[in-house]
Amino acid sequence: MIVTRFAPSPTGYLHIGGLRTALFSYLWAKKNNGKFLLRIEDTDKARNSVEAANAILEAFQWLGLAHEGEITYQSQRDEIYAQYIKQLLDEGKAYKCYMSKEELSELRETQMANKQRTMYDGRYRDFNDTPPEGVEPVIRIKAPQSGTIIVKDGVKGDVSFQALDILDDFVIARADGSPTYNFVVAIDDHLMGVNQVIRGDDHLSNTPKQIVVYEALGFEIPSFYHVPMIHNHEGKKLSKRDGATDVMAYKEMGYLPQALLNFLVRLGWSHGDQEIFSMDEMMELFNPEDINKSASIYNTEKLDWLNAHYIKNSSNSTLAELLSDYDIVLTSHDKKEIILDILKDRAKTLKELGFLIQEILQTPTSYDEKALKKAFKSDSVEILNAFGAKISASSELHLPSDYHALMEEVVSEMQISFGKIGQPLRIALLGKLSGPGLDSIMAILGKQETMLRIANAITFQA
RNA sequence: GGCCCCGUCGUCUAGAGGUCAGGAUCCAUGGUUUUCAUCCAUGUUACAGGAGUUCAAUUCUCCUCGGGGUCACCA
Numbered sequence: 001m002i003v004t005r006f007a008p009s010p011t012g013y014l015h016i017g018g019l020r021t022a023l024f025s026y027l028w029a030k031k032n033n034g035k036f037l038l039r040i041e042d043t044d045k046a047r048n049s050v051e052a053a054n055a056i057l058e059a060f061q062w063l064g065l066a067h068e069g070e071i072t073y074q075s076q077r078d079e080i081y082a083q084y085i086k087q088l089l090d091e092g093k094a095y096k097c098y099m100s101k102e103e104l105s106e107l108r109e110t111q112m113a114n115k116q117r118t119m120y121d122g123r124y125r126d127f128n129d130t131p132p133e134g135v136e137p138v139i140r141i142k143a144p145q146s147g148t149i150i151v152k153d154g155v156k157g158d159v160s161f162q163a164l165d166i167l168d169d170f171v172i173a174r175a176d177g178s179p180t181y182n183f184v185v186a187i188d189d190h191l192m193g194v195n196q197v198i199r200g201d202d203h204l205s206n207t208p209k210q211i212v213v214y215e216a217l218g219f220e221i222p223s224f225y226h227v228p229m230i231h232n233h234e235g236k237k238l239s240k241r242d243g244a245t246d247v248m249a250y251k252e253m254g255y256l257p258q259a260l261l262n263f264l265v266r267l268g269w270s271h272g273d274q275e276i277f278s279m280d281e282m283m284e285l286f287n288p289e290d291i292n293k294s295a296s297i298y299n300t301e302k303l304d305w306l307n308a309h310y311i312k313n314s315s316n317s318t319l320a321e322l323l324s325d326y327d328i329v330l331t332s333h334d335k336k337e338i339i340l341d342i343l344k345d346r347a348k349t350l351k352e353l354g355f356l357i358q359e360i361l362q363t364p365t366s367y368d369e370k371a372l373k374k375a376f377k378s379d380s381v382e383i384l385n386a387f388g389a390k391i392s393a394s395s396e397l398h399l400p401s402d403y404h405a406l407m408e409e410v411v412s413e414m415q416i417s418f419g420k421i422g423q424p425l426r427i428a429l430l431g432k433l434s435g436p437g438l439d440s441i442m443a444i445l446g447k448q449e450t451m452l453r454i455a456n457a458i459t460f461q462a
Numbered sequence: 463g464g465c466c467c468c469g470u471c472g473u474c475u476a477g478a479g480g481u482c483a484g485g486a487u488c489c490a491u492g493g494u495u496u497u498c499a500u501c502c503a504u505g506u507u508a509c510a511g512g513a514g515u516u517c518a519a520u521u522c523u524c525c526u527c528g529g530g531g532u533c534a535c536c537a
Contacts, residue, residue: 009537041537048537094490101535117464138535156467165465166533174535181537205466205532220500228468228530235529246521263474266486273485292468292475295530299473302487312500345500375497418482434498 001033003193006067007185009041010052014059015245016298017200017230017238017298020264025198027265027286037192041185042075043178059247063257064279072192074184075093081179083185084217085139085172093216096137097124100319119168139173141183142217144436149208156201163207170209182206186213194222198288201226202237210372218255225288228268228295233370240300254326254349256314259307266302268292276309308348316340317352328354339444342436360441363432363453367460371433375423381458383421384428386410388454397447400439407439428457 004025008018028037038057042048060067088094097120099107108118125142144163151159161167172183189197203224214221232242244250250260269292271277271285271338311319318339320330330336339357347353390406397403410421424431429441429450444448 007537011537044536048535060524104535115463149464159466161465167520173534176535180537182536186537200530200531201467203537206537226467233529237531241528266474268474271474275474294468296475297473299487302474308500343499346498350478371497418497426497432498436499438496 002029002032002196004029004038004196004198005037005192005194007038007039007041007199008056009044010048010056011044012052012055012066012240013246013248014056015238015240016247017061018263019063019260021227022065022226023261023264024225024269024286024288025196026067027282028196028198028288029068029155030283031286033198034069035193036065037069037072037194039072039188040074041071041181043181043184047076048075048286052239054379055248061253062248065259072188074188076179077184077188078383080191081173081184081187082177084183085179087140088141088172091453092140092142093407094141095124095127095141095169097169097171097430098127098131098135098137099124099307100135103340106374111349117165122169122171125169125248136175138171138175140169141212143167143209143212146383149211151204151207151211151224152203153290155228156204156226156293163208166205166208166462167212172213183213184211186210186219189222190217190219195220196223196225196288198225198227200260200390201228213259225291227288227291228293230267231295231297233297235297242298246409251325252351254351254353255303255307256310256322256350259303259310262310263300263303263306265395267296267298276306291447306443308345310345311350311353312345316344316444318426319344322350323354323357326351326354328357329454330357334398335444338440342440346436354460359429359443360435363449363456366431367427368432371431372461373434376427376461377420378425379416379420380424381461383410383414383416384424384458386414386459387421387425387453391447391451391454394447398443400437400443403442403450415428424457425454428454 006018006022006025008014028034038060042053078413084086085094089096099120104120107121111118113434124140124147131137133235144167147163149159149161149163149167153159170182171180173179175390207224207226230238232238238245244253247260258279261279261282265277265282265286266275269286269290277285314322316337320336323330331341339360339406343353343356343360347356358434387406387410390399390409391403394402394406407421410416411418414420422438423433425438426435429445431440436439445453
């Protein structure tokens, strides 16, 4: 069984990059009838917050990414880690290091001065004497001092590191006894049964250290898939400074979960020429082996297109429900159907859709200057009067076609082109020259409101 | 700086030892539309550079250049 996980550290909201790795992990587990687990990496008490953890959960909920079982909180697992630290100590695979912080930084400075790489020199590796006074020791693991460590990566291929280049006896427990990241990751992944690790490739250089831990503890090493970063416009790692990276901000801006997910799944992954993926298709087709090797640049043009696509293809009832989050409440059933029919292929976001709806429902309080100049001619008042009279006289006005028939009548009786009535009428109804079909608008507004707007325009011009 | 990863249209990407290097988006133009949007059609734009292997390289190898990541008692 395939078990994947998403393991954020709760130092802020869930961002786009994290969401993408979460999505990849989720899809891969689901595709294989496996499990997708969630672990909160909150061992750094100073920087973590409960709010941040909740924000991540909220985002998951909005997107419908459900994790399996209980959430693992690292902060609640101190005894477990302590147990493994003791084990390594007992087995002589780790040791106490009494080097003070001052001594350590002194060592670093000399190394830098000599253009050597900075690393711990192993001075307490085989220490048996009486420890120095007043220093709380850290625990260091005995890492190999030579040889090659190969990370078998499903995305990058085999990546090999020389122990000499990158390893030293790194700290697995701080002076206060708390364990460090590279140590707990290995333990938690093993204990949780995670066997496929999908994460950002900024972790690739950490992986050899984790492999040292896996091997010291005799754990089986999982498969790794290091997915390339998402970069900002400058080509740098995406950070909080790069505008909207908070996933929940996309909800506020009016993006649909499906559009965001579809957008992200195509960032760094593809399946031939296919652009549109339903959740089911993603689950069926996704394979981490197909993830790109190169980083991608974050650019929302395609997200807008996808969002427009999903809005267009959503049912009116779905849209009406979603719009309530944007303070748009559509009451009458008929109106709701017509208004969404004509507007849903004009909006890139739900927020925009809401705006377009308001624009139609509100009686114009002013008229666009250029529109008046261009389309409100000397005979326009006469034409509008004639049309208004027809509306006033008609008792059966419900459908767009009812209004359309009246427009046709005016056109043929007055021997004018359709534009002669359409343009001024559009100004009267909307205050400007662009917008959806007039017959539908009138059907939405109803007889009274339509007559009012026509009368207003005539008064304004007269 | 050491180590590691990466390099196809502006962007997201497909591609394979021989392709007119494909799709999508964006942009532009045309059609549809009384208008705008949608939709449809058309078009501009790419294999970082240099060697090598080969009959043939954008594809394989090496170098250069460029970009990124990582080097903590953070995660």
